[in-house]
Amino acid sequence: MTAVVTNFELIGGAPAVREAVRRFYDRLVADPELAGFFSGVDLATLKRHQVDLLSMVLGGPSNYTGRDLGEAHAHLAIDSQAYAKVGGHLVAVLAELGVPEHVIASVTETLTSVSPQIVTH
Ligand code: HEM
Numbered sequence: 001m002t003a004v005v006t007n008f009e010l011i012g013g014a015p016a017v018r019e020a021v022r023r024f025y026d027r028l029v030a031d032p033e034l035a036g037f038f039s040g041v042d043l044a045t046l047k048r049h050q051v052d053l054l055s056m057v058l059g060g061p062s063n064y065t066g067r068d069l070g071e072a073h074a075h076l077a078i079d080s081q082a083y084a085k086v087g088g089h090l091v092a093v094l095a096e097l098g099v100p101e102h103v104i105a106s107v108t109e110t111l112t113s114v115s116p117q118i119v120t121h
Contacts, residue, residue: 007103008060011094014051017058020093021051027089034085037076057110058103070117077121087111 008017025047028034038046049066056062066072090111094104 006059007106008055008058011058011097011099011103013060014055016097016099017051017055017060020090020097020099021047021054023093023096024050024090027093028086031085031089034082034089037078037082054107057107068117069114073118074120078119079121080115080119083115083119 011017025038025043029038029043049064052061052064053066056064087108091104091108094107
């Protein structure tokens with residue numbers, strides 16, 4: 001019998017996802033081109049939702065209770081440049097944590113597929 005290992009398990013499960021999300025938002029709020037988007041945002045809730053979303057995308061538990069992505073970003077007027085920068089930070093954090101290339105590629109694929117919901121400007 002072959003055990004099926006999800007990407008979520010492969011990268012170290014919930015602790016690894018939590019660490020990735022922590023580092024991801026540290027980078028976003030430290031980036032002068034992006035910090036403004038997050039001023040006044042409840043980062044604790046945002047991080048919790050992002051952990052749940054990323055866990056689901058990686059084949060882990062499906063506990064996401066945040067808003068639909070289009071709804072969550074509609075008021076932010078995000079352009080493709082800001083989107084690419086945010087995506088770049090996520091990929092950089094995953095690489096920094098030693099996440100295998102093929103797992104990063106699958107996350108990138110998901111990012112590309114949701115971009116029309118987020119980029120409105
Ligand atoms: C790359 C793909 C992205 C994904 C998967 C994503 C995911 C999420 C999630 C799950 C939430 C929480 C929704 C909720 O709490 O109901 C959220 C909120 C938010 N995102 Fe994104 N996001 C992405 C791109 C971006 C970009 C490019 C920006 C800004 C340049 C951004 C800025 C924000 C802000 C400011 C919020 C909080 C909005 C609020 O609570 O008013 N996101 N995002």
